[in-house]
Amino acid sequence: MANPAGTTTQPAAEIPADDLTRELTLANPEDPKSRHISVAGGTYTILVTGKETGGRYSLIDMLVPPGGGPPPHRHDFEEMFTILDGEIELTFRGSTYLAGAGSTVNIPANAPHAFRNVSDKPARMLCMCTPAGQEEFFMAVGDPVGSRTAPPPKLSDAERAERMQRAKSLSASYRTQLLA
Template sequence: MTTQSGVPLPPDDISRKLTLSHSDDPMLRHVSIVGGTYTILVSGEQTGGRYCLIDMLIPPGGGPPPHRHDFEEMFTVIDGEIELMFRGQPYRAAAGSTVNIPANAPHAFRNDSNRPARMLCMCTPAGQEELFLAVGDLVASRTAPPPSLSQAEQAERMARAKALSAKYRTELLA
């Protein structure tokens, strides 16, 4: 078989394994970050760095500050809705909506409703999940409450995010 450009497909890499995950699996890594819980369903390690897939549970008022990164990010809202700021323009994405954020574009999102929102987020190439693990706090499950952090602990997480963001190809804008 050949691709459209006429170059033969490489052989199957049998060292790569099938990934089958369930968002409520307690063995997955569930990370509390910016008030939400992000469950890493598929990591870059599992995809040869091609992409990662994250289940995001965003509480009312939750969401990241304005930022940008050099990789594509796509959300599908499964439940609830989010307010999205993209290049300074507001948008609303409700359950059933899919949003693609082009690489390098400034953006942020926030759950302005009174109930949790849930999204699937794919980043390509992978790496964003590693930033979340480096900055966030592991929790027991997808629905576990975030740890109660003091103001000093919150400030430390933000300082850590700012210090590590460039390593993970991200720029915090606020």
């Protein structure tokens, strides 16, 4: 049977057998074993990695302080944010949008974008990347911190410059292009 016009449902196929090598993932951002990384002025907690999803996606809990957020960038994977608390200003292809608690935003692959917390309170959002890999980039360029709410480490100007240079030098390996 053909798919109705305009749908994205895949054609019918036999569902493969259960892959018993894959395990259930139960993630809690407050779990002491969670990995918390300071990136772009915020604290990112890696909830679900590509290793746990067969590379299909990753899920990151982002705590973005006032003024926090990454510089303009783009990457060849989809990125979706659900704002849990606060408000985020998004720049997408040069236009600016506000997304508040309860909003979900999907950034298409390859599109230039950035986000910033322009409020005076922390914002919290979930970030899903598909396929996975962005979580590995964050772990490679960020600084480990002790908890989901831990402040970023106090870095000297030289240390901040080194982190930015590290991000620039590694970004292509993680299918990302920094635009600023």
